[in-house]
Amino acid sequence: MLVVCCIDVINTAFLLNQACTKWCSREVKWLLFFVEGSCKSTGNCCESIHISYDYKPIHSLSFFQSILKKDVTMARFSPVFSGHTIRHFDCRCLTEDRLCSDYDSRPVFCQQYPYSVLYSDAVLHQNCGYVIKKRFDLPFFSSVSLKNDMIIFQFNNRISVNNT
Numbered sequence: 001m002l003v004v005c006c007i008d009v010i011n012t013a014f015l016l017n018q019a020c021t022k023w024c025s026r027e028v029k030w031l032l033f034f035v036e037g038s039c040k041s042t043g044n045c046c047e048s049i050h051i052s053y054d055y056k057p058i059h060s061l062s063f064f065q066s067i068l069k070k071d072v073t074m075a076r077f078s079p080v081f082s083g084h085t086i087r088h089f090d091c092r093c094l095t096e097d098r099l100c101s102d103y104d105s106r107p108v109f110c111q112q113y114p115y116s117v118l119y120s121d122a123v124l125h126q127n128c129g130y131v132i133k134k135r136f137d138l139p140f141f142s143s144v145s146l147k148n149d150m151i152i153f154q155f156n157n158r159i160s161v162n163n164t
């Protein structure tokens with residue numbers, strides 16, 4: 001908890017750029033929350049996927065194309081657009097029986113779910129066998145951005161206030 005408070009103070013005291021603020025938010029999430037449960041093989045995490053690469057969410061076609069040039073495993077994902085912005089991705093490897101047809105060679109991104117929820121914009125999928133729980137109650141945050149990030153994170157991942 002002391003480390004969380006230190007990160008909070010650093011985030012408030014210095015005018016951090018967006019990348020540093022994101023880093024603070026990520027670290028605080030790792031410290032305050034953890035993942036529990038097991039996979040029920042619903043396949044829900046393989047559709048309407050929000051993907052981050054090198055910690056950056058993929059929202060533009062140009063960013064996605066630059067990733068494809070260096071990582072061919074990402075070619076299985078089809079972007080779904082809202083205007084010019086990528087809203088989410090679908091995966092061509094998801095079979096009708098909700099299994100992965102390329103499980104042994106699935107991208108690192110897939111291997112990291114649900115832990116990726118703690119360091120990206122991804123959220124825990126509906127009816128996932130995993131849950132996110134709090135190690136501690138949220139402390140007092142002097143940084144408004146950090147506080148808002150944690151409140152939104154709890155809301156998006158259906159983390160109950162009572163940790164149940």
Ligand code: SF4
Nearest residue numbers: 046091093094100110
């Ligand atoms: S590669 Fe497999 S594990 Fe990854 S999203 Fe596609 S179906 Fe799911």
Ligand code: SF4
Nearest residue numbers: 039040043045128129
């Ligand atoms: S959403 Fe959760 S339970 Fe369903 S396949 Fe993915 S990890 Fe398993």
